Amino acid sequence: MAKHINTLQNTNTLSLSGTLTRRAFLKKTAAAGVALGVPSVMGRSLASYGARLPKTTLAMVTGNRVAATKKAIELLGGIKSFVSKGSRVVVKPNMSFPHPPQRATNTHYEVVATVAGLCMEAGAREVLVLDYPFNRPEPCLKLSGIRDACAKIKNVYTLAVVDEKFFRTVAVKQGRVLQQVKVIKDVLDCDVLINLPTAKSHTTTGVSLGMKGLMGLIWDRKYFHASVDINQAIADLSSAINVDLIVLDASRALVNGGPSGPGQVTEPRTIIAGTDPVAVDATAVTLAPWYGQNFSGAMVKHIVAAHEMGLGTLQEQDINMLKARV
Amino acid sequence: MRRAIQLFFLAAFTFLFFANPYSEKLPVPADLFLRFDPLLAAAHVLASWELHFNLVLALIVIISTVLAGRFFCGYVCPLGTLFDLAGRRAPTTPKKSRWLSGKYYILIFVLASSLLSLNLAYLFDPLAFLTRVYTFLLYPFTIAGANLGLDALRPLADYLNLLYLSHKHYTQPVFALNSITVLLCTGLFVLHFITHRFWCRNLCPLGALLAFFARFAVLKRRVSAACTTCMRCYRACPMGAVEQEPHKTSEAECIECATCSRVCPEDAVTFNMLPSVMLRSPQKLNLSKRSFFLSAGAGVLAVLSHRMDPVARIDTGRLIRPPGALPEGMFLDVCIRCGHCMKVCPTNTLQPCFFERGIAGIWSPRLVPRLAACDQTCRLCGTVCPTDAIRTLSLEEKKHAKLGTAFIDRNRCLVWERNQLCLICDEQCPYNAIVFKWEEGYRKPYVVSNKCNGCGLCEQACPLQGASAIQVTTQGEIRLAQGSYSEKAQELQLELQEDPGDDGFFFTDDAPDNKAGSSDVPAGFIVR
Incomplete structure (x- = not known):
């Protein structure tokens, strides 16, 4: 309980700074966090400063997925701590599969529409909901329900990016197996990037959560599978793409047969939000038994690889977990 | 007009x-x-x-x-x-x-x-x-x-x-x-x-x-007595149907375009219906008996030479026809190579044949799974076929119109050959037809043939450079001239339902003896 109050105070401090630009604000908060020794939501930024990792804050909310999504973001200080007025937001759900929501292969459209709506309410200029589906794009956008759900919100665009001309090569400075990678231009040029993964099993990487989901933003996925250690490549990719917020949809989890299914779908009814990609994924691993077994984040190769690169925290005691039920 | x-x-x-x-x-x-x-x-x-x-x-x-x-x-x-x-x-x-x-x-x-x-x-x-x-x-x-x-x-x-x-x-x-x-x-x-x-x-x-x-x-075209034989109609006719005596018409050639009527300075040319002409015997075709038999004979020769083409006996197993295509012989008879199916195919996997089936097969549609797979949510090729060479099927029926079976080339597969962690074929398979067995401490992919309908998603996605290490061949394809594919599939004990249960991560009867303590840890997880 004390922990909870502590964080709420922290959250209040954060929301005072709404007039600053987001990035400047993040840096300042981070610096302040270090100076004051208070827990910060900015674990990711600090990691890149090379400071000792402080506690990272995650919100884990159980219940109705729309309410849980809203509550989780609210616990992190509200959408306005991430999205400032006039910004262009890219939201990256998983919409790679021409499957209806009950297959649990795509992020649930209600979660996508909720986050997109929050961004617009926060004054975003526009929200681009985009992915590079590896199936034919039209049925993916349609059957996932995401396009229809987002079409109801003004200035929210659901886009499938399917040609190399929409991608640009960026260097992976910290990369251990990747030197460069081709990423969707909109992702590189946007003001805010929100990752909206869904919780799935994966035949190659064990689980497919936030960091694995970023593979939907790159051009050459075959390279990851065939030419390098995919687990390390996922970690490398995470170091190159600056995600501002992760809202992980574990309202359902595809616990086997993933990523394309069909497989067994369980209902953790949970939304996890945070800014630390390692902590979010590591926490999500514990929400469901994968392939009938219980795992922790420390047992997933690509999550461990990302942790070892300093991209986030794995230890439970270093995570300031804000739990709620709606 | x-x-x-x-x-x-x-x-x-x-x-x-x-x-x-x-x-x-x-x-x-x-x-x-x-x-x-x-x-x-x-x-x-x-x-x-x-x-x-x-x-x-x-x-x-x-x-x-x-x-x-x-x-x-x-x-x-x-x-x-x-x-x-x-x-x-x-x-x-x-x-x-x-x-x-x-x-x-x-x-x-x-x-x-x-x-x-x-x-x-x-x-x-x-x-x-x-x-x-x-x-x-x-x-x-x-x-x-x-x-x-x-x-x-x-x-x-x-x-x-x-x-x-x-x-x-x-x-x-x-x-x-x-x-x-x-x-x-x-x-x-x-x-x-x-x-x-x-x-x-x-x-x-x-x-x-x-x-x-x-x-x-x-x-019929008629020319009145006003004709001055100026020959304008003769020169203007796009089909050369006006005879050198311009009041005569080669009726087999005339396409009723009335160009002759338009160019006539005397308005002497008209087109009208006269039922009485039916009683008259028709104009002769410009065709001799000899040439009739020659061309018919050429047709017979074409058939014979086609039958002597070895392609009829060689089955490479790689000529995969669209789902619902009639049995091969009938299919070739009925398909008119209009290309509609290839046009509608949303994944572009349908491609024209060259001489893979000899002269009889040119331009007929085939699947090229390395290029793209057959979309499991689509049945368009059957719906646009004008001659039903590809039958119009419901999605459920189409799913059971098995195109062939995937085979893994162990000499090239990244997993089999190099113990690399690649399981894209399994990731892509919509019917859980790819399962794993333990082989000398590594999990290796196998195809369960009665769960494979040959859609080719695995072949398309195989990350290997060049030919895929998993390829669809026509082995086990189902080609029915009539009747239900679902029933046939049931008879053949195919399991193409997208069954939502556990995909049997391993063959249970082949579970390893677990001595390393690692055997039942799925890929991507760290062995403790």
Whole structure:
């Protein structure tokens, strides 16, 4: 309980700074966090400063997925701590599969529409909901329900990016197996990037959560599978793409047969939000038994690889977990 | 007036072609023109010895021809319209063409070979030809042009923040045999510029078939006594149907375009219906008995030489037909190579054959899974096939129309050969047909053949450079002329349901002895 109050105070401090630009604000908060020794939501930024990792804050909310999504973001200080007025937001759900929501292969459209709506309410200029589906794009956008759900919100665009001309090569400075990678231009040029993964099993990487989901933003996925250690490549990719917020949809989890299914779908009814990609994924691993077994984040190769690169925290005691039920 | 009717049919033909990915919403079938084609219907019936509903539609065209002559060539045929639109570059040949009978030879050749069940009508039929030109040339070039336009517009769209426009891109369709279609198409138009409508006059077997019936037509060209023999009609006739004595008409050649009537300074030429002419015996075809038997014999020879082609005996297993395709022999008889199925295929996996099945197979559709897989949410190829060479199936039925079975090449597979962590084929498989067994401490993929319907998603996705390490072959394909695929699949104990249960991560009866403590840890997790 004390922990909870502590964080709420922290959250209040954060929301005072709404007039600053987001990035400047993040840096300042981070610096302040270090100076004051208070827990910060900015674990990711600090990691890149090379400071000792402080506690990272995650919100884990159980219940109705729309309410849980809203509550989780609210616990992190509200959408306005991430999205400032006039910004262009890219939201990256998983919409790679021409499957209806009950297959649990795509992020649930209600979660996508909720986050997109929050961004617009926060004054975003526009929200681009985009992915590079590896199936034919039209049925993916349609059957996932995401396009229809987002079409109801003004200035929210659901886009499938399917040609190399929409991608640009960026260097992976910290990369251990990747030197460069081709990423969707909109992702590189946007003001805010929100990752909206869904919780799935994966035949190659064990689980497919936030960091694995970023593979939907790159051009050459075959390279990851065939030419390098995919687990390390996922970690490398995470170091190159600056995600501002992760809202992980574990309202359902595809616990086997993933990523394309069909497989067994369980209902953790949970939304996890945070800014630390390692902590979010590591926490999500514990929400469901994968392939009938219980795992922790420390047992997933690509999550461990990302942790070892300093991209986030794995230890439970270093995570300031804000739990709620709606 | 005539030009307006021609343009209407050309526009309709073009519209139906481009609208056909959405043909399930169209009030008429996308292949409407082909369904009315008497040549295709005749060859189909002769080759397969089965009646088809299209025969009724074709009879409508034949009966109208008996009433109104070769109006089809002059008003309806979109290829003829394209020739007319291309204009007249050549001076009218006053000499009677020596090639006029060519079309009859081709017709007889086609019908004779069809009778021996080698359907070659598709090679020469103008509507099938034009549909192929549309599929293999017009369509891909239109998409390429649209993308160039979009690329040019993109800076402006970005500037105006028109996000849908700035992200718009059409996937470029690609087709094999493009160059052959270009050559044929160019050839026909070059001939057209040497002699106006060279194709229609001298080569078109559909024209020949209609010409045969046009001789009985009630609608006839008549020249009154006002004729001064100025020969303008003779020079203007696009078909060379006006005889050297200009009051006479070669009725098999006349396409009722009435050009002669328009150019006549004396208004001496009229077209009217006179039922009494039916009693008169029709004009003779410009055809000798000798050449009749020669061309029929050529048709027989074509059939025999085709039967001597070793392709009929070699089964490479890689000639994968579209889902719902009739058994191979029937399929080749019935498929008219119009290319509609290849046009609608949303993944572009359907490609024209070259000589993989000899002369009988050229331009017939096949799947190329390395290029793309068969979309499991699509059944369009069957819905647009004008002759039901690909049967129209429900999605559930189509799923059970097994195309073949995937096989893993262990010498090339990254997992089998290099113990690399790659399981993309399993990731892609919609039916959990790929499972794992433990082999010397590594989990290795296997195909469960009764769960595989040959969709090719695995072959397409295999990250290996060059040929895929998992390939679909026709082994176990299901080709039914009639009856239910689902029932057949059940009989063969196929399990193609997208079963939501555990995919049996390992063969349970093959579980390893677990001595390393690692055996049941899935890939991607760290062994403790």
